[in-house]
Amino acid sequence: MPAQRRIDLVLESVKRLQRIGADANLLNLLQKQHPADLAQIFGELTERDRRDAFALLVERYSRLAMEAISELEPEDGAAMLGDRSAEELAPLLQELPSDDAAALIEHLPDEVSAQVLELLERREAGDVQNLLEYAEQTAGRIMNPHVFALSEDLTVGEAIAALQTSRDVEMVFYVYVVDVRRHLVGVVSLRRLLLVSTETPLKRIMTTDIMSARVDTDQEEVARVVASYNLLAMPVVDEEHKLVGIITVDDVIDVIKDEATEDIYRLAGMAGDEHVSTPAKEALRKRLPWLGVNLATAVMAAMVVALFQETISQVVALAVFMPVVAGMGGNAATQTLTVTVRGIALGELTWGNSRKALVKEMLIGLGNGLVLGLVAAGVAWAMQGDPILGMILGLAMVLNMLVAATAGTLIPIVLRALNVDPALASSVFITTLTDVFGFLSFLGLATVFLSYLS
């Protein structure tokens, strides 16, 4: 049965059992689910039902309940923990790996999180605090500090014995090899351990050419390396090249998804950290400033139009076609911008091939402008019976689409070179430019040729 279909069926049962108050059956059903499925089921319940279901589960199956919570976005997970006291939260958070615990603690109210950190067992609290000291979106912040590493002096047999007694180590498939001062010196795959005799020293079979991330490496860079070299995990080292953690491919998938969402959101003029579950008030607070900026830029465009009020009063038909020039320029700019921003994000577009990309986009802008400008000119002629009006419209469209292509390519490339996120050149800004330039060229040309317009 497809996974989604199964979850939907479970969800129906959960709702039914909640309605009739059959807690024992409900608990039995919930405890059989995978944490990821539980997270999805929680997401589809009303807020009250979600809290009730979680409260029921966490009492008997605290680890499973907490694992489900850590599959949610951290802010949503922290919200579900709700108004529990620090005394209740500390043992629950202890059920999680320290990277997941750190993500949740960071999103608790400041007062509670400070108390929780005090209450955690010393070792766990140290781990969590260490992670929280690294900047957001770095390898240090998302790594798991419990990494399986062995001394370079061991033999394969000793390594296998060590593996057999280790517990709770996240997804082992590489064994990292360290020297006496815990510097990372090599790596051996599990498969390789199976293939050689047990007396072989690790030193002899380990690969010494290891890709590692530093604690301050940007998470996006980690994701790019893991994805392009098809790695399953990447060790994380500190400034002295000592092994301090591991980032596994499942963390990388989360990063890739988050970064894609961030790019999509920024292109649309939004903060990257909004979700469907973000409350209306908070979402409004996040979106309003962007729209406020947009209002300011729209007023700029309006002021450009105001310069030509005299011209418009003489040829009202200009008002009819203003939106066509601006709209087409805006859409062409959005296309160019999207290809450029995505190309930068995927590493396809670099400083080196940017001139080629610019020339290409300008050619496309010119081509689009000529074809669409000609069609629009014909439409305007037909609608208003004035060939000169059509000509002016077509010419303004060609010019505006060239500007759209140039700005849509150059602005993100320059932002990138300045180390600013290119996706911040959101369509909001680019479309303002095409609005302003579109009105300026269309109404400007009309003013110049005013005596020829009927």
Added chain:
Amino acid sequence: MPAQRRIDLVLESVKRLQRIGADANLLNLLQKQHPADLAQIFGELTERDRRDAFALLVERYSRLAMEAISELEPEDGAAMLGDRSAEELAPLLQELPSDDAAALIEHLPDEVSAQVLELLERREAGDVQNLLEYAEQTAGRIMNPHVFALSEDLTVGEAIAALQTSRDVEMVFYVYVVDVRRHLVGVVSLRRLLLVSTETPLKRIMTTDIMSARVDTDQEEVARVVASYNLLAMPVVDEEHKLVGIITVDDVIDVIKDEATEDIYRLAGMAGDEHVSTPAKEALRKRLPWLGVNLATAVMAAMVVALFQETISQVVALAVFMPVVAGMGGNAATQTLTVTVRGIALGELTWGNSRKALVKEMLIGLGNGLVLGLVAAGVAWAMQGDPILGMILGLAMVLNMLVAATAGTLIPIVLRALNVDPALASSVFITTLTDVFGFLSFLGLATVFLSYLS
């Protein structure tokens, strides 16, 4: 040294060695690189240099050269193989796993690909042909048919021996267990093999609760399951539940990236398969139809404005603020649309919680409309000295932002329910709606209150 910095240095050397024609040195440098790095380096050379470098490498290190090509987008990789004959191509393609070979063959000219398939060794050709028979974007198409599977009657010791003699099996970390008729019956992790005595039968330690994909499962569904359950690989079975292939997490990462790109592109009104390296002519051909549709919708908006030419001729200031109403509605709609489409893609938004999402977006639309409408009203009053004009502008903005919120949520949700990609409700269409409705409400209200406008 960060990976990108290293690649840049290599790239510089490659360019220098090509310039001075030092082929032996160039070959020596190229053959030391990882296929993924080579792919990136090829991507940054001019077309001619790229072909030369590839030709040099493929002669001596054909596997490495082909692996580099298979790291590129398949259309780009096929383009690099250029005008080689089928006789030259067949042995080269034989160097690759059949899933990668199939992806390239599919993008060769039809005539060549048919000849290549005939020339491939029988077994390899069979594999490739089988893969090409599955629909695009399904598990069958992206799986690797060489999957490591063992009979349920073996012991752990026999399994380890089998692992030791297997070659060329892609990234083994799970051992799949099959019955005599190759039905998938269980799975054992490599780690588990290390932990039990060699006489233990596989049957006793295998997990029988396995997640598998069917050959016709959509690749996006496979990606979602692998990502949410943190799997490293997923077995693929046919209609009779026989094991036929494996999809590994690195394939899933590619799918996730491609799907994110597709969503981003569709939201911007573009075909999902355009890249920075797509030639200008082809890119133009892909983008022009979308812009053509947009021109048609822009003309619709223009026709709405044309209905009110009489009103505008009396109050030209209306033309000044038309772009503000339409632009703000369009941007608010894009925000709503983006949250909704991304929420659907990430599985956060389902049919079950869609009513809640609609109410939320309408509240946000109302809030944004009231705040921004009030500000815009003040600006219009100040700019044109007419409070009634300001009031009409503000009112039209509130109405238009409510429409934007409603359409931006409902349209993608309904498309999803109809099994159409919700991202196809690109901003192009939604912004037409907000343009049309914005002009209609603003100019309509102005016509009603015409006698009060100065």
